Amino acid sequence: MFFGRGGRYVSGVPEAPRLSHSEEIFPEELVLAFRNHGVPLEALRWPITPLGLHYLLTHYDIPAVDPNSWTLEVGGRLERPMRLSLEDLRARPQRTLAVTMECAGNGRARMTPRPVGQAWLVEAVGTAEWTGTALRGVLEEAGVLPDAVEVVFAGLDHGVEGGVEQDYQRALPMAEALDDDVLLVYEVNGVTLPPQHGFPLRLVVPGWYGMGNVKWLARITVVDEPFTGFQNSWAYRLRSGPDEEGVPVTRMKPRALMVPPGYPDFPTRRRYIAPGPCRIEGRAWSGHPPVTAVEVSTDGGGSWETAVVADDAPSPHAWQSWSWTWEAPSPGDYELCCRATDGRGHTQPTEAFWNLGGFTNNVVQRVPVTVLG
Amino acid sequence: MFFGRGGRYVSGVPEAPRLSHSEEIFPEELVLAFRNHGVPLEALRWPITPLGLHYLLTHYDIPAVDPNSWTLEVGGRLERPMRLSLEDLRARPQRTLAVTMECAGNGRARMTPRPVGQAWLVEAVGTAEWTGTALRGVLEEAGVLPDAVEVVFAGLDHGVEGGVEQDYQRALPMAEALDDDVLLVYEVNGVTLPPQHGFPLRLVVPGWYGMGNVKWLARITVVDEPFTGFQNSWAYRLRSGPDEEGVPVTRMKPRALMVPPGYPDFPTRRRYIAPGPCRIEGRAWSGHPPVTAVEVSTDGGGSWETAVVADDAPSPHAWQSWSWTWEAPSPGDYELCCRATDGRGHTQPTEAFWNLGGFTNNVVQRVPVTVLG
Numbered sequence: 160m161f162f163g164r165g166g167r168y169v170s171g172v173p174e175a176p177r178l179s180h181s182e183e184i185f186p187e188e189l190v191l192a193f194r195n196h197g198v199p200l201e202a203l204r205w206p207i208t209p210l211g212l213h214y215l216l217t218h219y220d221i222p223a224v225d226p227n228s229w230t231l232e233v234g235g236r237l238e239r240p241m242r243l244s245l246e247d248l249r250a251r252p253q254r255t256l257a258v259t260m261e262c263a264g265n266g267r268a269r270m271t272p273r274p275v276g277q278a279w280l281v282e283a284v285g286t287a288e289w290t291g292t293a294l295r296g297v298l299e300e301a302g303v304l305p306d307a308v309e310v311v312f313a314g315l316d317h318g319v320e321g322g323v324e325q326d327y328q329r330a331l332p333m334a335e336a337l338d339d340d341v342l343l344v345y346e347v348n349g350v351t352l353p354p355q356h357g358f359p360l361r362l363v364v365p366g367w368y369g370m371g372n373v374k375w376l377a378r379i380t381v382v383d384e385p386f387t388g389f390q391n392s393w394a395y396r397l398r399s400g401p402d403e404e405g406v407p408v409t410r411m412k413p414r415a416l417m418v419p420p421g422y423p424d425f426p427t428r429r430r431y432i433a434p435g436p437c438r439i440e441g442r443a444w445s446g447h448p449p450v451t452a453v454e455v456s457t458d459g460g461g462s463w464e465t466a467v468v469a470d471d472a473p474s475p476h477a478w479q480s481w482s483w484t485w486e487a488p489s490p491g492d493y494e495l496c497c498r499a500t501d502g503r504g505h506t507q508p509t510e511a512f513w514n515l516g517g518f519t520n521n522v523v524q525r526v527p528v529t530v531l532g
Numbered sequence: 533m534f535f536g537r538g539g540r541y542v543s544g545v546p547e548a549p550r551l552s553h554s555e556e557i558f559p560e561e562l563v564l565a566f567r568n569h570g571v572p573l574e575a576l577r578w579p580i581t582p583l584g585l586h587y588l589l590t591h592y593d594i595p596a597v598d599p600n601s602w603t604l605e606v607g608g609r610l611e612r613p614m615r616l617s618l619e620d621l622r623a624r625p626q627r628t629l630a631v632t633m634e635c636a637g638n639g640r641a642r643m644t645p646r647p648v649g650q651a652w653l654v655e656a657v658g659t660a661e662w663t664g665t666a667l668r669g670v671l672e673e674a675g676v677l678p679d680a681v682e683v684v685f686a687g688l689d690h691g692v693e694g695g696v697e698q699d700y701q702r703a704l705p706m707a708e709a710l711d712d713d714v715l716l717v718y719e720v721n722g723v724t725l726p727p728q729h730g731f732p733l734r735l736v737v738p739g740w741y742g743m744g745n746v747k748w749l750a751r752i753t754v755v756d757e758p759f760t761g762f763q764n765s766w767a768y769r770l771r772s773g774p775d776e777e778g779v780p781v782t783r784m785k786p787r788a789l790m791v792p793p794g795y796p797d798f799p800t801r802r803r804y805i806a807p808g809p810c811r812i813e814g815r816a817w818s819g820h821p822p823v824t825a826v827e828v829s830t831d832g833g834g835s836w837e838t839a840v841v842a843d844d845a846p847s848p849h850a851w852q853s854w855s856w857t858w859e860a861p862s863p864g865d866y867e868l869c870c871r872a873t874d875g876r877g878h879t880q881p882t883e884a885f886w887n888l889g890g891f892t893n894n895v896v897q898r899v900p901v902t903v904l905g
Contacts, residue, residue: 184557186653187800189641192562193570193655196584200567201593202727209726211569211584218798220574268562276799280559282566319797319804350723353582354575424692425591426649427560431692 180272188278197282203418203442206286206473206480207257210348213285214369215355216262216277218327219318222375226359231343235311235381238302245359248343251292256340256365257473259286259444263368263395263408266511266520274517281416281524286442286477287356289363291344295337298381303333306383310336312362312373313380323389329373330386331364340365340476343376365476366410366446368519370395397514405515410446412521413501415453415481417441419526420495430528437485437530443468444478445501452500453481459494460509460523466497490532498523553645561651570655576791576815579659579846579853580630583721586658587742588728589635589650591700592691595748599732604716608684608754611675618732621716624665629713629738630846632659632817636741636768636781639884639893647890654789654897659815659850660729662736664717668710671754676706679756683709685735685746686753696762702746703759704737713738713849716749738849739783739819741892743768770887778888783819785894786874788826788854790814792899793868803901810858810903816841817851818874825873826854832867833882833896839870863905871896 195216202212226245234240262283267274269281298310314327335341342363345352352358357374364371370390386392396405418441421432443450449472454463466483481497498507511522568589575585599618607613635656640647642654671683687700708714715736718725725731730747737744743763759765764780771778791814794805816823822845827836839856854870871880884895 184559184562186557186641188562189557189565189651190653190801191799192565193653194572196569197566199590199594199728201596204596205727209728211586211588211726211728213584215584217572219796220792221572223574223577268559278562280563280566318795319802320799324795324804353584354578355572355582355584419593422691422697423592426564426693428563429692431697 179275181275182273184278185275188275191277195277197279198285200282200416201418203416206471207288207348208285210350210353213287214262214283216283216369217316217355218320219316221354222315222317223354224315224359224375229359231360231376232378233297233301234378236304236307236383237381238304239300241301243297245345248292248345248360251296253290253292254342255288255290256342256363257286257288257477258363258365259284259476259478260369260372261411261414261444263370263518266522267517269522270511270513270517270520274515276517284416286473287347288349288473289342289344290346290349291342291363293339294341294343294362295339297343298337303381307333307381308384309333309382309386311380311382311386311388312376313378314373315375315377320389321393325389326377327373327390328388329371329390330382330388331371335364368408368411368446370408394516395518396516397518398516399514401515408518411444412519413443413445413447413450413499413505413507414521415441415443415450415497415499415507416524417495417497417526419528421528430526432488432528432530434490434531436487438482439466439485439495440480440482441497442478443481443499445499445505447501447503447505448472448475449502450479450499451502454498455483456496457485457488457493459525460496463498488530490530493528493530495526495528496523552648554648555646557651558648561648564650568650570652571658573655573789574791576789579844579850580661580721581658583723583726586660587635587656589656589742590689590728591693592689594727595688595690596727597688597732597748602732604733604749605751606670606674607751609677609680609756610754611677612673614674616670618718621665621718621733624669626663626665627715628661628663629715629736630659630661630850631736631738632657632849632851633742633745634784634787634817636743636891639895640890642895643884643886643890643893647888649890656742657789659846660720661722661846662715662717663719663722664715664736666712667714667716667735668712670716671710676754680706680754681757682706682755682759684753684755684759684761685749686751687746688748688750693762694766698762699750700746700763701761702744702763703755703761704744708737739821741781741784741819743781767889768891769889770891771889772887774888781891784817785892786816786818786820786823786872786878786880787894788814788816788823788870788872788880789897790868790870790899792901794901803899805861805901805903807863807904809860811855812839812858812868813853813855814870815851816854816872818872818878820874820876820878821845821848822875823852823872824875827871828856829869830858830861830866832898833869836871861903863903866901866903868899868901869896
């Protein structure tokens with residue numbers, strides 16, 4: 160995903176993948192930040208993220224797809240391979256599911272040394288209501304052969320990454336692909352998928368980081384041996400060095416984010432809070448739901464207070480709201496933090512989990528604020 | 533807009549405004565880049581930018597507005613001041629207008645020395661279909677008094693900028709405010725304004741840079757002397773040093789942008805083009821329409837070819853498409869550029885126009901590409 164020499168990028172063809180790390184922020188990272196949108200943190204106030212505020216990560220370009228000529232090819236280790244039009248898919252049983260989705264690289268820019276590239280701080284998340292049809296129904300109708308082990312999803316987005324020219328492709332293990340809640344999606348928040356969310360069809364895999372939710376789907380291929388494509392075998396893996404095989408990135412770790420309280424200074428985003436009680440609130444989620452606790456610190460993580468976590472997730476796969484009231488803080492500067500604990504008892508760390516590609520860093524959010532006198 | 537000491541930001545209260553410039557890119561600029569979205573350049577292929585891909589600049593936070601209790605106060609130098617609900621506004625004569633809108637800071641990060649802050653490269657633009665009612669009708673019904681000189685528009689977005697705590701406010705000269713095409717807008721691209729575009733009501737001033745298009749409108753005040761608020765008297769002005777009064781930023785300069793051809797490398801956005809003829813296309817606009825010419829260079833601006841500019845603007849206030857075919861380029865590395873000329877005969881420069889705040893830099897776009905063998 161990130162490569163270069165001496166901290167500077169080099170172009171990807173035919174250079175072999177080489178990760179690079181730097182304190183310096185490069186102009187290329189600004190280009191990526193402007194085109195791959197984050198959620199403004201005040202948008203955490205909405206249980207369903209308004210269209211246009213959900214995070215986006217497009218590895219290559221958003222493709223232009225003609226929905227009239229587009230079809231989905233469903234093939235590989237199946238008794239009855241098929242080709243489905245958008246009409247065919249819309250005629251199938253319909254489901255709508257609210258899903259919180261987070262980029263696996265969220266938190267990358269909070270690592271030291273910092274992996275260069277898509278330099279997410281904390282904002283690569285959103286919750287949407289996705290409407291489509293269950294993948295399971297399509298696969299069952301096609302008849303999965305007994306030797307099937309994985310399902311490969313190929314998008315129409317085409318580019319170069321790590322020196323490899325490719326269509327974006329990701330595989331899911333068979334058991335995950337047959338989960339009832341994995342959807343082939345053609346609508347988001349009640350409207351036709353806009354181009355940036357995968358028009359005309361995308362995959363949604365609840366609970367997993369975003370890389371599995373393949374957009375602009377063109378082909379679904381059931382395979383009888385593990386997929387070795389770039390995104391599975393190289394990119395989205397946790398490794399401490401380039402020679403390690405690494406461990407696949409799968410489900411989201413727990414994370415709580417707060418709506419930064421008070422009002423901001425424009426360029427620095429420093430927050431100012433009026434005197435008196437201050438309600439601190441936000442959302443928390445995990446790929447192993449539910450979130451069982453959220454704690455808040457007003458001293459940079461030195462001590463922690465227990466927030467109220469609401470039982471208000473829009474679905475079992477979506478975030479929950481939480482809140483805590485900071486009673487009459489004294490004027491001065493503070494660093495607010497929050498951290499979530501999930502259904503497996505995992506809690507967010509106060510130190511970043513470092514890995515070469517900069518994935519799954521759910522270190523606690525830090526929000527510097529000034530309480531006014 | 534940008535201030536600090538020694539190239540580093542300092543918080544804005546009670547520090548007086550101090551501009552800073554740096555080659556170094558700061559983490560605060562990444563935060564701004566992720567929350568203030570740019571248009572992915574391949575989205576220039578659509579005449580109306582899909583919802584969610586139009587550029588966004590929010591100085592402070594996106595406010596949460598209850599449309600049931602919200603009203604618009606129309607006051608000041610008027611015979612009949614009024615207060616309008618959203619229903620009142622929707623009951624007025626309705627107009628829909630396609631408008632190309634660009635941030636005045638677009639191109640800022642291409643200046644040397646670089647003004648630190650909202651570090652737009654070229655992507656702060658979009659075209660939307662805005663639906664609302666003419667401001668002129670409201671003002672005429674309210675009866676503008678003869679001593680009126682400007683109209684001040686106040687939003688509900690609140691924050692600190694240049695050491696000044698403020699609601700975002702901008703004034704327009706009376707003659708501009710009475711232009712038939714200045715709209716009070718409650719829908720975009722056929723849907724209710726989403727929060728980030730100014731729900732429940734915003735101003736749209738065709739032809740002007742974005743700063744005049746005040747979002748989350750709360751008050752319209754007709755005044756009998758020039759407005760001295762921060763955004764008019766300090767922020768959006770062209771000046772070569774901090775002691776200059778400067779010249780107000782008003783209408784958009786001409787600009788052409790191309791859809792980067794071929795396919796990209798993920799982190800660097802370097803483009804690869806297959807051998808053979810290559811169609812280069814994009815959009816061009818100006819606050820002084822129409823665009824009368826677009827030229828393309830394949831050698832970094834050394835020589836220029838004439839593109840075909842289509843007479844296809846979605847409205848007189850929106851961009852036009854252009855195209856040019858690059859016949860059989862030889863394999864190798866190239867730097868593609870494009871430049872527009874507008875109705876006043878102004879052409880984009882190949883060197884950046886520098887000013888302290890980093891405004892209106894319409895220097896030509898440069899797209900490095902590799903033609904494959």
